[in-house]
Amino acid sequence: MLYFILSYRCKTLHQLGGFWLFRNLLRNFMVGRYGPDHLNIAMVLASIVFNLVQVAFRLAMLLYLSWAFLALSVVRMLSRNIDQRRTENDRFITYWWPVRTQIGRSWANIKHWKTHRFIKCLGCGNTLRVPKGSGRLQITCTKCGERFIKKT
Numbered sequence: 001m002l003y004f005i006l007s008y009r010c011k012t013l014h015q016l017g018g019f020w021l022f023r024n025l026l027r028n029f030m031v032g033r034y035g036p037d038h039l040n041i042a043m044v045l046a047s048i049v050f051n052l053v054q055v056a057f058r059l060a061m062l063l064y065l066s067w068a069f070l071a072l073s074v075v076r077m078l079s080r081n082i083d084q085r086r087t088e089n090d091r092f093i094t095y096w097w098p099v100r101t102q103i104g105r106s107w108a109n110i111k112h113w114k115t116h117r118f119i120k121c122l123g124c125g126n127t128l129r130v131p132k133g134s135g136r137l138q139i140t141c142t143k144c145g146e147r148f149i150k151k152t
């Protein structure tokens with residue numbers, strides 16, 4: 001019985017040791033290399049999405065694109081040219097941020113389309129959320145104080 005417990009424990013310890021060894025090896029391998037960043041995560045996600053769409057619609061083009069994105073993200077992760085990769089990532093974030101905000105807005109629109117309506121302020125362009133179906137409303141912008149009348 002004791003032997004079994006011992007051997008079991010030894011086995012788990014052994015596996016744990018292997019895990020640690022692997023982790024250390026990986027860490028040593030990654031020293032001085034760039035590693036994951038926003039752009040890489042985005043590329044891996046895009047790759048997965050392309051792959052799924054490809055499976056659904058049987059578009060070979062998307063499969064190539066999916067592999068290209070995956071390969072590119074791996075190359076970037078293993079790259080030693082850290083400054084260059086950081087510049088790429090910054091550029092990506094600059095482009096991505098407005099897109100992300102727009103997606104967030106569209107999502108809010110979809111989420112509240114039954115009860116609310118989104119109206120752009122005539123003064124400053126700020127988006128205002130007003131309840132739907134209340135007839136003519138005088139709307140006051142929360143940002144610039146502009147007042148205007150809109151049918152909801």
Ligand SMILES: [Zn+2]
Nearest residue numbers: 121124141144
């Ligand atoms: Zn305004």
